[in-house]
Amino acid sequence: MKLSVREMKQSDIEHFAQYWLNATDQYLLDMGVDTKKRPTKEQIEKLVNDQIGVPMEKRKAYFLTWLYDDEPIGCSNVNQIEYGKKAFMHLHIWRHSNRQRGIGTRLIKKSLPFYFKNLKLQELYCEPYALNPAPNKAMGKIGFTFIKQYLTVPGASNFEQMVNQWKLTKMEYESIMTKKKSR
Numbered sequence: 001m002k003l004s005v006r007e008m009k010q011s012d013i014e015h016f017a018q019y020w021l022n023a024t025d026q027y028l029l030d031m032g033v034d035t036k037k038r039p040t041k042e043q044i045e046k047l048v049n050d051q052i053g054v055p056m057e058k059r060k061a062y063f064l065t066w067l068y069d070d071e072p073i074g075c076s077n078v079n080q081i082e083y084g085k086k087a088f089m090h091l092h093i094w095r096h097s098n099r100q101r102g103i104g105t106r107l108i109k110k111s112l113p114f115y116f117k118n119l120k121l122q123e124l125y126c127e128p129y130a131l132n133p134a135p136n137k138a139m140g141k142i143g144f145t146f147i148k149q150y151l152t153v154p155g156a157s158n159f160e161q162m163v164n165q166w167k168l169t170k171m172e173y174e175s176i177m178t179k180k181k182s183r
Contacts, residue, residue, distance in 0.1 A: 001069065003103065005110040008048060008063035008075060015072045016063075017044040019094040032129030034159040056118050057083040064114055066093070066107040073098050076111045078119070079155075086123040087115060090155075091135055105138045112173055122170050127154050130162035139166040143176045 008016070025035045039047070051061050059081055066074040074094050078087035091108060093099050115124055128135035130149055140146065144166035153160050168176075 002067075003106050003110065004067045004070070005064050005076075005107060005114065006067065007114070008052070008065045008077075010049065010052065012065040012072050012075070013045055013048050015065075015094060016048065016075055016092075017041045019074075019092060020044060030129075031132055032154065032158050032161045032163075034157060037157040037159075039157055056120075059083070059119070062087070062115070062119065064111050066111075068098065068103065074104070074107065076108065078115055078124070081119060084120040084122070086125060087119055087121055089115065089124055089126045091126070091128075091138075100134060104134065105141050108138060108142055109176070112168070113177070116170060116173050124168045124173070126166045126168075127152075127163040128166075129154075129158075130164050136164050136166075139164075142168070143172055144168045145172070 020039055021041060028035050028038065047061065048063050051059055051063065056062070061077055061079045062081065063077040064075060065072050066076065072094075074092050076089060076091050078089050081087040089111075091104060093104050112124070115121055126135065126139055126144060128139070130136070145168070147165040147167050149162055149164050151160060151162055154163050
């Protein structure tokens with residue numbers, strides 16, 4: 001099994017769109033998504049296409065594709081980017097058969113260099129739905145620090161919910177990458 005990460009290409013957008021369009025209402029609810037606010041295919045395509053090729057310092061969002069044996073299986077992206085400072089990360093494994101196998105944790109680690117190096121980040125945040133155990137477990141496992149739990153509407157497609165805020169500083173990121181190389 002070979003896991004890898006690359007910047008999202010136009011050819012990956014259809015996979016990302018189908019993930020949203022084909023997700024069951026229950027899956028979306030478990031992720032904290034308001035099913036009435038599910039993005040359309042056109043909205044997804046525009047969101048990603050509008051950011052491909054934009055200089056890093058001007059990006060509003062930055063999308064990565066996760067690959068398993070060179071086949072796209074998920075993605076990660078950041079938004080609320082303050083270039084050179086901070087961004088907020090989102091995580092999606094597209095097929096149920098690839099979830100809860102530790103793949104996400106490994107792919108998140110492979111995504112970190114893209115975010116820290118390309119966006120010159122000092123801090124990376126992730127705010128998963130508090131009732132969604134998988135991303136919360138992954139954040140702790142990777143080395144993110146739990147900051148707080150609070151009530152918010154975390155994004156345009158979400159309902160009001162409790163989220164767990166996790167943070168990874170550049171220093172913590174560098175420590176994780178050093179440990180990874182020494183293994």
